[in-house]
Amino acid sequence: MDPQRQHAQLLTVWAQGNKIFRRWQHFHREEYAPWSIFEVWWNLARRLTERGLVAQMFPGSEPVIVVGGLGNKQDQWLVLVTPKQVWPEVFSRVVVVHLETPAMTWSDHISLSYDCAVRLGNRHWNVLLRLARKMAGDNSISWSSIHTAIDVLTLMDREYGRLQPLCGKDLAPLAQLWRHRGVPQVIPGWTPEPGRYGWLRTVTTPKGIGYLWSKELARQDEDIVH
Structure with missing residues (x-):
């Protein structure tokens, strides 16, 4: 299959998913309020896909996104997690995504605000991949x-x-x-x-x-x- 056609079909699937979230909110706003966090992460995964990356979201008590298509050979990945899921024994190359400020923090791991994460391009994510391998908690710095x-x-x-x-x-x-x-x-x-x-x-x-x-x-x- 032509790669461009394949990518267009993939984006169509994400667009259909957005419609499902809209309907879910309309009919079950109070009953299923916890789904709002999954909608935020769904939108982030969709934006990553639009930028030509591979984004696979895994549901659970808190969502997780594995971002692939990174590195020189496009065969490496990052794991995006919520602040409640920084589990070094489970996840490596972690980037924490939160709904607050600052925009970016480097410490023992990398943290991004959601508003910052959705604006990053392919090359920015590749920089984060490189940094995620080398993060050390000796110093911490943030950019608001x-x-x-x-x-x-x-x-x-x-x-x-x-x-x-x-x-x-x-x-x-x-x-x-x-x-x-x-x-x-x-x-x-x-x-x-x-x-x-x-x-x-x-x-x-x-x-x-x-x-x-x-x-x-x-x-x-x-x-x-x-």
Whole structure:
């Protein structure tokens, strides 16, 4: 079967499932109120499928989604769980999805808000796969803004090797500099450790001391990739 046709048929199944949830809510809103959490997770699995990933949801006292189609050979996976199901003896490569804030937290595991998770693309999930193997609980850092969380993951996708070893507190400022490549940015309260990011330029601006991630460096990286 043509892959595009197969994918279209799969999305049709998800669309039909959404209609079933609508009808269920209409006729059984009070009697089956606990189903609301499953609807949230159903929608997340549908969004993952729309992005070309494999998303298999397993029902239970709390829903679980196994996300496949990741990695260089598209043969690896992540397990998405609720905060009540962080069971390292059962699940590996775990990402916790919750309905609150912050948008993203790194500690002994990765946590995402639902609103952040539904906005992530295929490449962002591949970054999370890479990180989920290496999470350690020595430090914890959170990003409250969805935009910042996505910028950090985009930076990690494009510059993972250059940023090693990772310093969590620097990632949001570096993501801002990378996003505005070629334009100096003044970042209040942030000063990079001397010599750590040798490719950044210090620039004096009318607003104070800023830092610059040059466009030339980005173009060199693209040439190497291609």
